[in-house]
Amino acid sequence: MSTKTTYINELEKFENQQATLKGWVYNKREGKSLVFIILRDGTGTCQCIVNQQDVNESVWNAATSLTQESSIIITGKVVEDERSANGYEMHVSDLQVVQIAQDYPITPKDHGIEFLMENRHLWLRSQRQWAIMRVRNEIIYAIHKFFQDRGFIQMDAPIFTGNAVEGTSTLFETNYFDEKAYLTQSGQLYGEAMAMAHGKIYTFGPTFRAEKSKTRRHLTEFWMIEPEVAFNDLDMNMSLAEEMMAFVIDRVLTRRVAELAMLDRDTTYLEKARKHGYPRITYTEAIDILTSDKMRLLLEEMETTRREEEPVLKTEMAEIEKEHGQAKKGRKLQIEKRLKEIRARLDEIEEDLRNIPVWRKSALEKQWGDDLGGSDETLLTMQFDTPIMVYGYPAEIKAFYMKRDPQNDKVALGVDMLAPEGYGEIIGGGQREESLQVLLDRIEEHQLPVEAFKWYLDLRKFGSVPHSGFGLGLERTVAWICGLKHVRETIPFPRMLGRLYP
RNA sequence: UCCUCGGUAGCUCAAUGGCAGAGCAUGCGGCUGUUAACCGCAGGGUUGCUGGUUCGAGUCCAGCCCGGGGAGCCA
Numbered sequence: 001m002s003t004k005t006t007y008i009n010e011l012e013k014f015e016n017q018q019a020t021l022k023g024w025v026y027n028k029r030e031g032k033s034l035v036f037i038i039l040r041d042g043t044g045t046c047q048c049i050v051n052q053q054d055v056n057e058s059v060w061n062a063a064t065s066l067t068q069e070s071s072i073i074i075t076g077k078v079v080e081d082e083r084s085a086n087g088y089e090m091h092v093s094d095l096q097v098v099q100i101a102q103d104y105p106i107t108p109k110d111h112g113i114e115f116l117m118e119n120r121h122l123w124l125r126s127q128r129q130w131a132i133m134r135v136r137n138e139i140i141y142a143i144h145k146f147f148q149d150r151g152f153i154q155m156d157a158p159i160f161t162g163n164a165v166e167g168t169s170t171l172f173e174t175n176y177f178d179e180k181a182y183l184t185q186s187g188q189l190y191g192e193a194m195a196m197a198h199g200k201i202y203t204f205g206p207t208f209r210a211e212k213s214k215t216r217r218h219l220t221e222f223w224m225i226e227p228e229v230a231f232n233d234l235d236m237n238m239s240l241a242e243e244m245m246a247f248v249i250d251r252v253l254t255r256r257v258a259e260l261a262m263l264d265r266d267t268t269y270l271e272k273a274r275k276h277g278y279p280r281i282t283y284t285e286a287i288d289i290l291t292s293d294k295m296r297l298l299l300e301e302m303e304t305t306r307r308e309e310e311p312v313l314k315t316e317m318a319e320i321e322k323e324h325g326q327a328k329k330g331r332k333l334q335i336e337k338r339l340k341e342i343r344a345r346l347d348e349i350e351e352d353l354r355n356i357p358v359w360r361k362s363a364l365e366k367q368w369g370d371d372l373g374g375s376d377e378t379l380l381t382m383q384f385d386t387p388i389m390v391y392g393y394p395a396e397i398k399a400f401y402m403k404r405d406p407q408n409d410k411v412a413l414g415v416d417m418l419a420p421e422g423y424g425e426i427i428g429g430g431q432r433e434e435s436l437q438v439l440l441d442r443i444e445e446h447q448l449p450v451e452a453f454k455w456y457l458d459l460r461k462f463g464s465v466p467h468s469g470f471g472l473g474l475e476r477t478v479a480w481i482c483g484l485k486h487v488r489e490t491i492p493f494p495r496m497l498g499r500l501y502p
Numbered sequence: 503u504c505c506u507c508g509g510u511a512g513c514u515c516a517a518u519g520g521c522a523g524a525g526c527a528u529g530c531g532g533c534u535g536u537u538a539a540c541c542g543c544a545g546g547g548u549u550g551c552u553g554g555u556u557c558g559a560g561u562c563c564a565g566c567c568c569g570g571g572g573a574g575c576c577a
Contacts (some may be wrong), residue, residue: 031538036536048537068527085534103512107527109537110514186577211575212503224577243529323574336514347507351571354506358573373573416577428577432538472577487577498569 009043010079014078021046021090024125025070025101027108034064035248037092039074040125048074048090059095068107069125070099110340117278121502131259132489136254136478138259140204142251143225143472146244147202148323152227155194155201157187157218160210163452164471170210172220183208186471189401189456192432193230195461195467202227214497216486217374217424221495234431236402237468238280238389241417245387246276252481265483269420273386278417282392286372290363295480296381299360306349306356313349316344357410377424384420388469391415391430400442401456403431403466416468422481427469436460 006019023041030036033052038045050063066072077090079180083089105115106122116123126392147154160174160181171182187203192199203226210220229239249270252260260267281289289295320338360376366376368412372390381388395404395412405411414430433439439460445449450457493502 027538029534029539031536031539033533034535035541038537041505047537051535081535089563103528105512105527107513110538112514112570114509115513117569208576209576213573213575214570217570218576220511222577340514347571353504355572374576375573425577460505471577476577 007043008039008041008046008086008339009087010077011046011090015080015088017078018075018093019078019090020073020075020391021048023071025066025068025072027068028066030064033217035060035066037063037066037072037074039072039090041215044086046086046088046090048092049078050092050095054091054093055095062095062097063092065100065264066097067101067104069101069104069122071101072096073098073309077259080264087435094363117488117494117499118501124378124492126261129489131262132478132484134259134483135256135482136474136490138252138256139248139474139478139481142248143204143244145245145251145372147200147227150200152200152202153194153447154204155191155198156205157184157190157194157203157226159184159206163449172208172210185209185224188228188469188471191469192467193467194325195230196463196465199231200229212424212497215374216488217476217479219487219491219494219496222487222491223474224471225472225474228464228467230467233429233466234323234391234415234468237429237431237470238391238415239276241415241429241470241472242276242278242387242389245278245417245427245477246274249481250274250407260482261406263482263484264469265481269385270481273420278386279384279388282300282390283372283390283394283411284368284392286376286390287366287368287370289380289383290366290372290376293296295363298359299356299380303353303356306352310346310349313342313346351385369394369396376423377418378422379416381422381424387417387419387426388414389417396432400446401439403433404438413468417470419480422484423476425473426476426480427470427472429468431468433465434460434464434466436464 004020005022008021008023011019021039021041023039026038026040026045028035028037035046035050037050039048050060052060052432055063070120073096074092075094075298076090078088078090080087081089104122105119106126117381144154156500160176161184162179162181169185171185174181174183187205189204194203203224205223205249206221207224208221209218211218227244229236229240232240253267253274293413309367317339329441355375362373363376363379366372371449372380380390391414392405392411393414393416395402395410398412402412402414405413412430413426416425416429417427419426433442437458439452439453439457441452462484475487475490477488482490484490486497488496
């Protein structure tokens with residue numbers, strides 16, 4: 001294996017020269033005297049052509065024996081060819097088999113989600129998943145770059161914690177040398193301590209929630225980025241959040257064009273979000289929007305368009321089903337694909353029609369003091385075409401450490417960033433309470449064990465300052481930027497209800 | 503925990519209560535600078551599990567298991 005390796009993403013440098021590629025057979029098509037190998041090497045894919053006349057018998061036999069995902073080392077001349085998908089292909093002169101793969105389960109055909117999740121370790125090799133992981137990587141890199149360029153220090157909060165941070169959500173309990181310990185649900189409180197040491201910090205790590213959520217937005221293990229800044233108030237916090245988000249989106253749009261194209265991502269909304277200046281609306285304004293006549297009309301319109309769409313789709317379905325019988329092979333595949341799309345859309349419409357009355361009730365009957373649910377967030381974001389920031393929530397529904405508005409004790413200085421296109425909350429944060437006495441009162445009100453927060457209260461005894469921060473959900477951000485239906489595709493090995501393998 | 507939809511060949515799906523099928527994948531043969539290639543032949547099944555109704559159950563009923571979507575909770 002001492003041969004110098006060339007990577008597929010740098011093939012243009014080797015035009016009309018010999019090169020050696022090492023990788024896996026993504027797909028193979030075979031003719032009488034030609035074998036077409038689609039090779040993938042992690043950087044991309046390249047078609048390699050083995051012509052029986054150009055190679056000796058053992059190379060030809062090796063080429064014809066290849067199966068999907070067999071590993072090979074392949075040498076040949078790199079040539080430009082417009083018949084090739086990425087402009088270049090390889091005319092093979094030598095081919096060495098590293099291993100012949102047996103019955104690779106993920107064929108280049110359709111598969112259901114259950115099967116794909118069971119084969120997640122292999123699914124990661126598929127093109128869409130490959131593109132998603134590269135966007136995820138770009139997002140991670142951009143986040144680090146944004147904070148590092150601004151003098152933030154990355155620090156790590158512990159994963160084992162002795163107490164539940166907010167006392168609200170369900171945590172994973174572990175046995176820590178015969179003592180109860182929980183997997184962290186947030187690094188925030190520790191982030192505050194670290195910000196008092198370094199001024200501007202951010203954490204970047206996994207967090208865990210044991211809630212039995214079965215939705216497209218939830219994982220039990222997910223990655224969160226939590227900046228915390230001393231002397232920042234709520235407004236400065238919101239500016240930081242939107243500048244970061246705009247920076248990340250700009251980087252992805254600039255550097256991951258090919259991957260977004262592979263994902264068929266319509267970038268209209270992303271383009272609008274690459275510059276900051278997102279709308280900031282108060283919780284009170286959000287309630288007004290949700291209970292407005294305009295919202296009533298919007299909901300009616302949603303229901304009407306879905307009711308009208310249904311018969312149109314059913315007619316199309318009947319027509320192409322009729323055509324299917326005598327259709328040729330290629331057309332048959334097209335029809336089957338379209339039928340699948342129609343069935344999925346019809347299921348969606350049915351579900352929406354069931355849900356719209358619930359959404360309507362939730363939105364139109366919303367009263368000041370109620371929390372905003374997932375459907376409320378979606379309806380709110382439909383009024384805008386960039387992310388929005390909703391701030392100034394009722395203090396009662398927020399955590400004990402959140403600072404209250406000095407002008408209005410009922411309002412907490414919290415902020416959520418909601419992504420457009422139905423993706424909902426991607427950031428939650430706010431200004432923290434810096435007064436020792438107020439915090440002591442809140443801890444008592446929330447009936448939390450004051451001993452557990454002794455160190456946290458120390459931060460208010462020794463040079464307490466106003467400070468703010470937020471938590472960014474990495475997987476939700478990836479899902480939105482890639483335009484994915486579910487967060488399970490945004491992380492290599494998702495952990496969710498009932499999923500611990502692979 | 504609750505609501506809702508589903509589980510049939512390795513995969514994707516079809517089958518009025520009446521002989522369990524198709525396409526893909528696999529194997530063999532043919533054809534072609536092929537693009538999810540194509541054509542022919544072949545092998546491949548405990549219809550999620552347990553029980554019930556019935557002359558007869560993939561289909562109907564009950565319970566359980568597993569999965570999809572949603573509520574709550576949140577990033």
